[in-house]
Amino acid sequence: MPRGADSAAPRPRTGRRPGPTTTRDAILAAARRRFAEVGYDRATFRQIAAAAGVDPALVVQFFGSKQELFLAAVRMPDASGVLGGALEGDPATAGTRVARVLVGWLDDDAARSVLIARIRSAASEPSAAELVRQAATEQLAEVVRHLGGDHPDVRGALAASQFVGLVMVREVVGVEPLAALAPEELVELLGPTFQRYLTEPLALDG
Amino acid sequence: MPRGADSAAPRPRTGRRPGPTTTRDAILAAARRRFAEVGYDRATFRQIAAAAGVDPALVVQFFGSKQELFLAAVRMPDASGVLGGALEGDPATAGTRVARVLVGWLDDDAARSVLIARIRSAASEPSAAELVRQAATEQLAEVVRHLGGDHPDVRGALAASQFVGLVMVREVVGVEPLAALAPEELVELLGPTFQRYLTEPLALDG
Numbered sequence: 001m002p003r004g005a006d007s008a009a010p011r012p013r014t015g016r017r018p019g020p021t022t023t024r025d026a027i028l029a030a031a032r033r034r035f036a037e038v039g040y041d042r043a044t045f046r047q048i049a050a051a052a053g054v055d056p057a058l059v060v061q062f063f064g065s066k067q068e069l070f071l072a073a074v075r076m077p078d079a080s081g082v083l084g085g086a087l088e089g090d091p092a093t094a095g096t097r098v099a100r101v102l103v104g105w106l107d108d109d110a111a112r113s114v115l116i117a118r119i120r121s122a123a124s125e126p127s128a129a130e131l132v133r134q135a136a137t138e139q140l141a142e143v144v145r146h147l148g149g150d151h152p153d154v155r156g157a158l159a160a161s162q163f164v165g166l167v168m169v170r171e172v173v174g175v176e177p178l179a180a181l182a183p184e185e186l187v188e189l190l191g192p193t194f195q196r197y198l199t200e201p202l203a204l205d206g
Numbered sequence: 207m208p209r210g211a212d213s214a215a216p217r218p219r220t221g222r223r224p225g226p227t228t229t230r231d232a233i234l235a236a237a238r239r240r241f242a243e244v245g246y247d248r249a250t251f252r253q254i255a256a257a258a259g260v261d262p263a264l265v266v267q268f269f270g271s272k273q274e275l276f277l278a279a280v281r282m283p284d285a286s287g288v289l290g291g292a293l294e295g296d297p298a299t300a301g302t303r304v305a306r307v308l309v310g311w312l313d314d315d316a317a318r319s320v321l322i323a324r325i326r327s328a329a330s331e332p333s334a335a336e337l338v339r340q341a342a343t344e345q346l347a348e349v350v351r352h353l354g355g356d357h358p359d360v361r362g363a364l365a366a367s368q369f370v371g372l373v374m375v376r377e378v379v380g381v382e383p384l385a386a387l388a389p390e391e392l393v394e395l396l397g398p399t400f401q402r403y404l405t406e407p408l409a410l411d412g
Contacts, residue, residue: 038330132379137381137383154395157381162368162399164379165370165374168329176343188409
């Protein structure tokens with residue numbers, strides 16, 4: 001676990017803000033936005049501290065390193081729980097429900113920043129790539145297992161590839177027609193792809 | 207056009223290699239590999255020069271800036287021609303042929319480096335993001351127009367999202383089950399997705 005990433009973070013000594021939790025949350029929110037906007041390599045302690053209204057030294061005091069700040073900022077606590085909820089109901093429409101959860105994250109400011117920060121940063125920073133790898137091989141493969149599909153690792157990775165590509169093309173690169181579509185339109189376009197990857201017969205035993 | 211990116215590149219004065227074209231090609235090949243391995247921000251003139259066996263000053267002399275070197279290194283001259291070839295034949299199986307071209311690029315060292323370098327770099331460098339945007343909105347949308355599909359921009363962007371995500375998950379993040387699949391297995395898994403995005407009825411007029 002990153003140093004200072006839990007509630008036992010060191011109490012800052014400047015006293016500029018009411019309490020350490022508030023300051024810490026402000027730094028994390030600023031870091032999340034910055035990592036989402038420019039990716040891991042171009043985000044700096046200085047910019048993040050300025051956006052949070054604190055001294056850069058305080059960011060270092062709280063989080064130690066950029067990697068620890070990144071890992072604390074891009075936590076997504078209830079991902080598997082939310083995806084689990086999509087599994088209730090008819091398995092034949094699970095793809096649409098999974099698409100609705102994933103696209104819904106892009107419609108929520110905090111979740112959207114976390115996802116964009118992770119995926120943008122995965123292009124160069126191994127600790128970010130590891131988070132994306134885990135989402136593909138653990139969370140989405142777990143969805144496949146719940147649905148009773150064969151080859152959960154391959155199916156999870158295929159579903160991850162479509163979602164990661166959506167975030168890259170729609171949010172990072174900003175390809176206009178996808179950026180302009182309403183969330184529910186995206187769900188209808190992507191639902192059958194997730195349905196096929198997660199549950200339908202695939203040529204995997206050839 | 208990037209300075210020095212055509213055949214009229216300035217002749218290097220060191221005379222270390224037989225001729226400017228050979229030196230230039232060695233620099234471009236080294237740059238392509240390095241941008242693919244670590245992305246735009248972490249690639250340096252110094253590393254690229256060392257890999258090409260030349261002085262860093264010569265790289266600057268040839269290409270001027272990192273952005274110009276990047277744009278020269280990640281050219282992919284015949285993409286639209288190759289994709290065009292996939293359009294001949296039965297439109298009902300065009301998705302598989304497009305998948306075969308795209309997956310085939312990942313099986314070719316030079317094309318693979320170009321694609322990974324572009325997509326990895328698109329996460330932080332706007333000039334790389336622009337190349338990905340053009341591929342989605344021009345080359346893949348053109349495929350849709352050839353196939354007579356409606357909404358070519360949305361269809362092209364959806365197809366691009368699946369391919370960009372494949373490169374991210376398989377090549378950049380390195381999710382094992384996808385990395386281990388044979389190219390023709392990938393073609394069979396992805397073909398129906400491209401078929402649907404490129405030609406089949408989509409809920410786009412709601």
